[in-house]
Amino acid sequence: MKNSLLGSFLAAALLCAVSACTGAAEPPEATRPAVEIVTSVGSFTVELYPDEAPESVENFLDLVDAGFYEGTIFHRVMAGFVIQAGGYDAALAYRDPPRTVVNESANGLLNKRWTIAMARHADPDSADSQFYINMNDNAHLDPTPDAPGYTVFGRLVDGHDVAEDIELADTGIVGGRAAVPLVPISIVAARRVAARRIAPGD
DSSP: OHHHHHHHHHHHHHHHHHHHHHTOOOOOOOEEEEEEEEETTEEEEEEEOTTTOHHHHHHHHHHHHTTTTTTEEEEEEETTTEEEEEEEETTOOBOOOSOOBOOOTTSSOOOOTTEEEEOOOSSTTOBOSOEEEESSOOGGGSOBTTBOOOOEEEEEEEOHHHHHHHHTSOEEEETTEEEEESSOOBEEEEEEEEEEEOOTTO
16 A cells, blocks of 8 residues: 555656646637727627637727727617627718628627627628627527527626616617717727636637
8 A cells, every 4th residue: 555655656746747847738718809989978898719710809909909999889779689880980970890790600609698799781791890789589680500690709897787687778860860879978998908817618
């Protein structure tokens, strides 16, 4: 028994010595980029999924870094559906985005409640700066075998109450557009914040 314990101890010591000599170390923890969106009614934070939607995440972060979203409003707010922003200022003047990105909706991410996704036109590859937060499970926005859907590229991780306040804002027809908050809800700032660590299985 003593010889067995001694053998186990020596084997463990040898393994530690080999690891030290070879410089072996635990791999760094994976992280996801995160962005805080400060609005006129409060702030919320989204984490992004660059592995699943690299083009959409890169485009969104480029716009955040450039200050593109500052001064834009939530121009489409539909309770039980989505809150959408990133395309118009308080005067409902369209803010021309620098580029469009390819559709990445077949990435396995679904339009579940609290996810963030890219808005687009009929052309699947027409997403540019506009994004929306799903306020419900919106399966009809997901891809099907016959057609692409809307690209999910992250999820809300903080400030859910703020998103709900935006969702429940009084809306009407403003400047010929429906579902516009009667009191403008603007994006004051959008900025990167500390990346979120990925827990196993997350």
